[in-house]
Amino acid sequence: MKPLPITAYTATSALGAGCAATLQALRDDRSGLGSQPFLDATDLNTWLGPVDAVDEVRLPPQLEAFDCRNNRLAWLGLNQDGFAQAVAEARERWGAHRVAVLLGTSTSGLLQTELAYRERGADGSLPAWFHYEQTQNTGSLSAFVALALGLHGPAWVVSTACSSSAKVFGSAARLIDAGLIDAAVVGGVDSLCLTTLYGFNSLELLARDICRPFDLHRHGLSIGEAAAFALLERNGAPPQGHLLGMGETNDGHHMSTPHPQGVGAIEAMHAALADAGLAPQDIDYINLHGTATATNDTAEGAAVMTVFGQHTPCSSTKGATGHTLGAAGGVEAVISLLALKHGFMPGGLNRHTPDPTLPLNYLDTTQRTAPSRVLSNSFGFGGSNACLVLGSARP
Amino acid sequence: MSTRAWKALLDAASAPYRRAGRFAWHFARGKLRHDPVFRHLIEEGLIRPEARVLDIGCGQGLLASLLTSAAAMNDRGQWPPGWAPAPRARELTGIELMPRDVARAQAALGDRATFVCADMRHAEFPACDVVVILDVLHYIDIPAQNDVLARVRRALAPGGKLLLRVGDASARGGFLTSQWVDSLVVFVRGHRAVPQFGRPLAHWVAQLRDLGLEVDSKPMSRGTPFANVLLLAQAPVGTGSP
Numbered sequence: 001m002k003p004l005p006i007t008a009y010t011a012t013s014a015l016g017a018g019c020a021a022t023l024q025a026l027r028d029d030r031s032g033l034g035s036q037p038f039l040d041a042t043d044l045n046t047w048l049g050p051v052d053a054v055d056e057v058r059l060p061p062q063l064e065a066f067d068c069r070n071n072r073l074a075w076l077g078l079n080q081d082g083f084a085q086a087v088a089e090a091r092e093r094w095g096a097h098r099v100a101v102l103l104g105t106s107t108s109g110l111l112q113t114e115l116a117y118r119e120r121g122a123d124g125s126l127p128a129w130f131h132y133e134q135t136q137n138t139g140s141l142s143a144f145v146a147l148a149l150g151l152h153g154p155a156w157v158v159s160t161a162c163s164s165s166a167k168v169f170g171s172a173a174r175l176i177d178a179g180l181i182d183a184a185v186v187g188g189v190d191s192l193c194l195t196t197l198y199g200f201n202s203l204e205l206l207a208r209d210i211c212r213p214f215d216l217h218r219h220g221l222s223i224g225e226a227a228a229f230a231l232l233e234r235n236g237a238p239p240q241g242h243l244l245g246m247g248e249t250n251d252g253h254h255m256s257t258p259h260p261q262g263v264g265a266i267e268a269m270h271a272a273l274a275d276a277g278l279a280p281q282d283i284d285y286i287n288l289h290g291t292a293t294a295t296n297d298t299a300e301g302a303a304v305m306t307v308f309g310q311h312t313p314c315s316s317t318k319g320a321t322g323h324t325l326g327a328a329g330g331v332e333a334v335i336s337l338l339a340l341k342h343g344f345m346p347g348g349l350n351r352h353t354p355d356p357t358l359p360l361n362y363l364d365t366t367q368r369t370a371p372s373r374v375l376s377n378s379f380g381f382g383g384s385n386a387c388l389v390l391g392s393a394r395p
Numbered sequence: 396m397s398t399r400a401w402k403a404l405l406d407a408a409s410a411p412y413r414r415a416g417r418f419a420w421h422f423a424r425g426k427l428r429h430d431p432v433f434r435h436l437i438e439e440g441l442i443r444p445e446a447r448v449l450d451i452g453c454g455q456g457l458l459a460s461l462l463t464s465a466a467a468m469n470d471r472g473q474w475p476p477g478w479a480p481a482p483r484a485r486e487l488t489g490i491e492l493m494p495r496d497v498a499r500a501q502a503a504l505g506d507r508a509t510f511v512c513a514d515m516r517h518a519e520f521p522a523c524d525v526v527v528i529l530d531v532l533h534y535i536d537i538p539a540q541n542d543v544l545a546r547v548r549r550a551l552a553p554g555g556k557l558l559l560r561v562g563d564a565s566a567r568g569g570f571l572t573s574q575w576v577d578s579l580v581v582f583v584r585g586h587r588a589v590p591q592f593g594r595p596l597a598h599w600v601a602q603l604r605d606l607g608l609e610v611d612s613k614p615m616s617r618g619t620p621f622a623n624v625l626l627l628a629q630a631p632v633g634t635g636s637p
Contacts, residue, residue, distance in 0.1 A: 063512055
């Protein structure tokens, strides 16, 4: 593909609201994870990456019907780094119906339904304040963001678990290439809810202490929440980075376990490199999916060694942000763009004992080496794989 | 009232919905043409010029489009001399719970009106001179209906008007038809299955009089099989709400 300009981006996660807070935490090798329980889920002995500022967010009255944790997190994220202003300028440039809103989420506003069920009546009726379509419905996120930004182009949500908000970059590139739109707001928003926490707990995938991607003794995830957005435009505004290529595959192997040799991941990385017209040695840094589950890191490590060998610097930033699920691809795209802009390679935190079966060039701390091309992996349940190649402001 | 001028006004009020998609445009044309209430509002001059208008349950904003188009027609000197003065709204606010309708309204009208995606049970009502509620209140239970009406009363300026269209539950045949059609429409448009809370006309009138409003009622289902009634309730001039 032709390099596609990224003209604005922002991320809000456990590392803080906006790019400056995120950048500072990454440079300091500081994790946003903590062991405080979420709501009354005190029986879950795990670490989480909450965005504490969400509790103070109030939606404007014009968007009141959408009120729930996920849309509050989206609103908080949209209001960082002048992102909404950049979108307003793109809307002026292209027209509101030529700008799409394509976002990823896994559980949308599911917490709202969980809270509503606690108040259900004897006849099973849910409380009057509960609006399913505007909160829990998967499409609520794109409907909310489109209305908030006054955009009338195509608006949809991709929900393919943890690859969701990487895949929307591909959706946007295809729509722009087909001439259907001129710009797109992409990214993802996923927020903490009890179904996610107890669900991953039942799958025995939650770490009891902080998550340790690529550690020999890794024991699973720390769940986080985040809102990450990027604005892709055909041209017209100064680029802050570029989408160079995109690869998407499916393992066709298992509902919740990756293919043991990572065949789908290998194909996704090959497809992204081919799309970008690059060879493996052109990539300076790999932001790994690196969830810290035994199976993901083994399969992904094997796949990366197959495609790149052992020397390309790589790390998982989930030790800092937690696994933000449907927002992870977006968050890690923004982290990659920050690395390209500010000239560093983020460290993969919390790895104490390297896994001898995964002899990668894994960065334990942030390096002051400037990459010019970054590959970011996002792999989801159901074997859904997405891989982005991102480049600096100068393509 | 000149049919040709009325047709021109309907075309103008429907046209912005082309931007909001094929469904929105066809819906606008059909609804404006076949629902007698819109022509009645214009013919009788029920919305006076320079009014601040609040449309509760505004859907895709048809009333706002009609009023905006009326003002534009008047500005072009095309407002028929025999008609009541063109209802130019000073402020237009629409409240609607369904995001798709709000998106269509926003796409069609841009910033010519303010659209609020909110539940009328919780939304704040701005101070206004005319409140329009067409076929909406039966979606919420009777205590909630009464609460909305009380808050409308507080938002109305002295002399302000509430134009409330409801079904008359004492007119059995037409009311059941209304309920059946409404359930179908609500289902097709993606709402949750909601119960409907009807009340006889006399109860509606009594409720409005209790709020200190003067009430007049007109059947408003001409040409349709429904039992709809338009209630015109006016706040007394020169006094605040009781």
